[in-house]
Amino acid sequence: MNTYGHFIAGKAVSGTSGRFGEVFNPSLGEVSGKVALASRAEMRKAVEVAREAFPAWSAVNPQRRARVMFNFKALVEKNMDELARILSAEHGKVIADSKGDIQRGLEVIEFACGIPHLMKGEYTEGAGPGIDIYSMRQPLGVVAGITPFNFPAMIPMWMFGVAIACGNCFINKPSEKDPGVPMRLAELFLEAGGPPGVLQVVNGDKEAVDAILEDPDIQAVSFVGSSAIAEYVYSRGTAHGKRVQAMGGAKNHAIIMPDADLDQVTNELIGAGYGSAGERCMAISVAVPVGEKTADALVAKLKPRVESLRVGISTDPDADYGPLVTAQHREKVKQYIDMGVKEGAKLVVDGRNFSLQGYENGYYLGGSLFDHVTKDMQTYKDEIFGPVLQIARARDFDEAIALPTTHQYGNGVAIFTRDGDAAREFASRVQVGMVGINVPIPVPLAYHTFGGWKRSAFGDVNQHGPEGVRFWTRIKTVTQRWPKGGVRENASFVIPTMK
Numbered sequence: 133m134n135t136y137g138h139f140i141a142g143k144a145v146s147g148t149s150g151r152f153g154e155v156f157n158p159s160l161g162e163v164s165g166k167v168a169l170a171s172r173a174e175m176r177k178a179v180e181v182a183r184e185a186f187p188a189w190s191a192v193n194p195q196r197r198a199r200v201m202f203n204f205k206a207l208v209e210k211n212m213d214e215l216a217r218i219l220s221a222e223h224g225k226v227i228a229d230s231k232g233d234i235q236r237g238l239e240v241i242e243f244a245c246g247i248p249h250l251m252k253g254e255y256t257e258g259a260g261p262g263i264d265i266y267s268m269r270q271p272l273g274v275v276a277g278i279t280p281f282n283f284p285a286m287i288p289m290w291m292f293g294v295a296i297a298c299g300n301c302f303i304n305k306p307s308e309k310d311p312g313v314p315m316r317l318a319e320l321f322l323e324a325g326g327p328p329g330v331l332q333v334v335n336g337d338k339e340a341v342d343a344i345l346e347d348p349d350i351q352a353v354s355f356v357g358s359s360a361i362a363e364y365v366y367s368r369g370t371a372h373g374k375r376v377q378a379m380g381g382a383k384n385h386a387i388i389m390p391d392a393d394l395d396q397v398t399n400e401l402i403g404a405g406y407g408s409a410g411e412r413c414m415a416i417s418v419a420v421p422v423g424e425k426t427a428d429a430l431v432a433k434l435k436p437r438v439e440s441l442r443v444g445i446s447t448d449p450d451a452d453y454g455p456l457v458t459a460q461h462r463e464k465v466k467q468y469i470d471m472g473v474k475e476g477a478k479l480v481v482d483g484r485n486f487s488l489q490g491y492e493n494g495y496y497l498g499g500s501l502f503d504h505v506t507k508d509m510q511t512y513k514d515e516i517f518g519p520v521l522q523i524a525r526a527r528d529f530d531e532a533i534a535l536p537t538t539h540q541y542g543n544g545v546a547i548f549t550r551d552g553d554a555a556r557e558f559a560s561r562v563q564v565g566m567v568g569i570n571v572p573i574p575v576p577l578a579y580h581t582f583g584g585w586k587r588s589a590f591g592d593v594n595q596h597g598p599e600g601v602r603f604w605t606r607i608k609t610v611t612q613r614w615p616k617g618g619v620r621e622n623a624s625f626v627i628p629t630m631k
């Protein structure tokens with residue numbers, strides 16, 4: 133049994149609130165440990181430690197901060213197998229997918245290694261007589277990240293990689309469902325030469341989140357999770373004067389034009405729809421074939437593939453995907469499948485009764501496939517977050533593009549076509565933040581930025597890339613004058629202008 137406390141001031145410490153959450157091994161359907169749920173006082177302690185660490189860390193020159201990031205990257209790579217094992221055990225995703233989760237986070241660390249260049253300001257020489265103007269980016273101070281269960285390595289690294297490289301001191305409040313990897317990352321950061329108090333982990337639930345949102349010393353909060361909580365974090369955090377970015381849920385559509393290569397599309401939909409048991413914010417959850425012929429052919433190709441998905445324990449190298457994260461979440465997904473049937477969608481493949489031999493207590497679900505899903509159905513409007521793909525047929529391109537455009541979520545979307553003109557028009561018109569053209573999961577690389585539109589993101593600054601640097605810093609602009617020969621000017625009562 134693992135018992136997780138917190139990682140404060142460079143040390144693993146026990147929780148003192150007396151409250152704990154259970155951590156499960158979803159492949160076995162067993163409790164594997166417990167995690168301390170912090171009190172406000174424990175969060176406050178971490179904030180004070182971070183506040184003390186900030187002046188020295190922000191004064192370290194950016195090249196040296198980058199060197200800590202280089203060391204950290206090497207240590208994460210060295211410990212990749214152990215991290216992936218912890219991640220798969222607590223989350224349920226298969227080992228290869230856990231390594232992908234860690235690797236995508238490391239790519240942000242690689243980006244953050246370029247911080248000396250990324251933080252450079254601008255300079256104008258001779259903006260006026262003897263006048264130069266320059267700007268500089270400065271870190272904010274103590275900042276925090278509240279992260280979800282589904283990417284326990286990548287999403288903390290999205291946030292702290294950039295925040296810390298910029299000179300901030302970062303507190304991570306990870307998901308209480310899988311705290312093992314965030315805790316280990318904090319230890320590795322210390323081993324990499326990161327001073328105590330620069331990266332801390334405080335485990336917890338709503339109480340810890342509220343403590344972050346109301347703490348006067350926390351300057352900025354980054355959140356990733358479901359939309360209802362994202363909206364809450366955004367409104368409460370900004371009401372307390374903080375800079376907040378809050379990424380929420382998703383319903384990602386894939387438009388399949390009649391000219392698309394359907395064999396290739398089938399492969400893409402199977403991987404993007406069912407990988408990680410559909411528990412990805414960029415999973416494809418709705419396929420929109422254009423025209424009845426395309427739809428019939430697509431369903432005929434998808435059905436046998438969904439029926440033959442290999443579901444297994446997270447350490448099975450042959451499994452396509454593993455269990456869902458908790459029994460409670462599996463029940464929620466099952467209820468959505470029940471609801472879809474009641475709403476009149478056609479359940480082409482039913483994964484509800486799947487059970488894995490020898491692991492009957494695990495939180496497994498087979499793949500499910502719905503056809504004839506319509507936009508008025510609740511199961512279409514909501515995020516299901518499970519191994520369920522819905523097909524919503526469209527008569528033509530305009531009807532197809534209207535679906536993701538008018539949906540409440542706007543995280544990712546994809547179009548499959550051989551027609552450059554259609555693809556170009558689609559990318560320009562669709563009201564979604566991240567677009568794939570013949571790419572099913574268009575997660576931008578670390579040096580671009582990640583963020584959805586509408587109810588998929590609250591706040592207007594994306595994660596990582598140059599936008600991340602903007603989020604974790606503030607700009608200061610200096611106008612300086614060095615008059616020649618000590619010339620004095622008379623008092624002027626008019627706003628200075630450049631004539």
Ligand code: NAD
Nearest residue numbers: 279280281306307308338341357358361379380381382413
């Ligand atoms: P969640 O909203 O349940 O939890 C996210 C975080 O909020 C966790 O740290 C959790 O402890 C905390 N939290 C939970 N309930 C809270 C409450 N009532 N008050 C305050 N804090 C609370 O999300 P999850 O189930 O961990 O993650 C899955 C969700 O995250 C999905 O909706 C998925 O689409 C979304 N997600 C979005 C992105 C993105 O970038 N848009 C990326 C990954 C996941």
